Amino acid sequence: MNQIEKVRDYYGKVLQTKNDLKTTACCTAESMPPHLARLTKNIASEIQDKFYGCGAPFPDQLQGLTVLDLGCGTGRDVYLLSQLVGENGQVIGIDMTDEQLEVANRHIEPQMKTFGFSKPNVKFVKGYIEDLESAGLANESVDLVVSNCVINLSPDKERVFREIFRVLKPGGELYFSDVYCDRRLPKHCQEDPVLLGECLGGALYIEDFRRMLHKVGCKDFRQINSSQIDITSIEVANKVSGAQFYSITARAFKLPLEDRCEDYGQVAYYKGTLDNHPTYFALDDHHLFEKGRPMLVCSNTAMMVQDTRLAPHFEIIGDTSTHYGLFDCSGDPTSPTSGEAVCTPGGGCC
Numbered sequence: 001m002n003q004i005e006k007v008r009d010y011y012g013k014v015l016q017t018k019n020d021l022k023t024t025a026c027c028t029a030e031s032m033p034p035h036l037a038r039l040t041k042n043i044a045s046e047i048q049d050k051f052y053g054c055g056a057p058f059p060d061q062l063q064g065l066t067v068l069d070l071g072c073g074t075g076r077d078v079y080l081l082s083q084l085v086g087e088n089g090q091v092i093g094i095d096m097t098d099e100q101l102e103v104a105n106r107h108i109e110p111q112m113k114t115f116g117f118s119k120p121n122v123k124f125v126k127g128y129i130e131d132l133e134s135a136g137l138a139n140e141s142v143d144l145v146v147s148n149c150v151i152n153l154s155p156d157k158e159r160v161f162r163e164i165f166r167v168l169k170p171g172g173e174l175y176f177s178d179v180y181c182d183r184r185l186p187k188h189c190q191e192d193p194v195l196l197g198e199c200l201g202g203a204l205y206i207e208d209f210r211r212m213l214h215k216v217g218c219k220d221f222r223q224i225n226s227s228q229i230d231i232t233s234i235e236v237a238n239k240v241s242g243a244q245f246y247s248i249t250a251r252a253f254k255l256p257l258e259d260r261c262e263d264y265g266q267v268a269y270y271k272g273t274l275d276n277h278p279t280y281f282a283l284d285d286h287h288l289f290e291k292g293r294p295m296l297v298c299s300n301t302a303m304m305v306q307d308t309r310l311a312p313h314f315e316i317i318g319d320t321s322t323h324y325g326l327f328d329c330s331g332d333p334t335s336p337t338s339g340e341a342v343c344t345p346g347g348g349c350c
């Protein structure tokens, strides 16, 4: 069996519910904010029982957007996003496994009824995340791409990222949760069907993820959160020897960003207008914008809040006409005008 066949077999035949998983790599406990936890209660228990995600890839302010979920499985995240984009938005779920899609499709009608929608705003398409063109996705047709514990399973991850940035509109966003490793795993681990199926064998070395995004033209991605995965099975622990695994949620915008943070003296103000964030908004794990508080930002951060759907919620003072050199990332984040916090490893910023 090749990698695609092994993965399809695992999700189509081996696993029936999340109780069949042998590790906690899928279904790591990332707490859902209350406004999202409330929406999951509207989703059928059969779908919830077959949820194999590792994070919560749900950014803010999604009303009316077109969203694509790569490797949607039985559709837990599609149905949650369906409620977030509302009746005027659309969510497309892509998956290659018939058994997963059968469950997802069977629930369209009852779920729409539960949400009170007069017509479906979701659709499930059989296809490969490496070839979104064959799945009918045109260039620059999607506002947001999400994915939950899937890209690690792909034998050609670079092609997946190329496809994502092809289908995203300018200023659009990739926001996804996946499993990463602190090293490049040996071939026998990458080919092991259980390690692969459990989202460990195909986990990218985090530095290779950064390099891959850079190669496809995305020079600055931002980490939202990271949690270490417990390897509770002795058998699995022995197979991976000392490797450490992390579930990471990251965001990357389709913008002409630079590979380093550059200082143009720009200042950003958050207006406090994003839903559920009246007093502060976290763009990533080291940019916490307080309402009305001036924050010095690098030109990449300025672009992320100025040239995307976040624009109505920010005021940026300054432009890129005068350059002051490399952005100083060593400032104290609690000081009003100090700029950005020390960057954590993993994120592209600074």
Ligand SMILES: C[S@@+](CC[C@H](N)C(=O)[O-])C[C@H]1O[C@@H](n2cnc3c(N)ncnc32)[C@H](O)[C@@H]1O
Pocket: 004, 007, 008, 011, 026, 050, 051, 052, 053, 054, 070, 071, 072, 073, 074, 075, 076, 077, 094, 095, 096, 097, 100, 127, 128, 129, 130, 147, 148, 149, 150, 153, 154, 155, 199
């Ligand atoms: C770990 S499950 C996650 C499913 C879903 N995102 C969730 O959170 O429940 C991985 C899913 O990705 C699908 N998948 C894996 N590789 C794929 C590929 N190359 N193309 C399309 N789907 C893929 C599998 O069929 C499976 O449904």
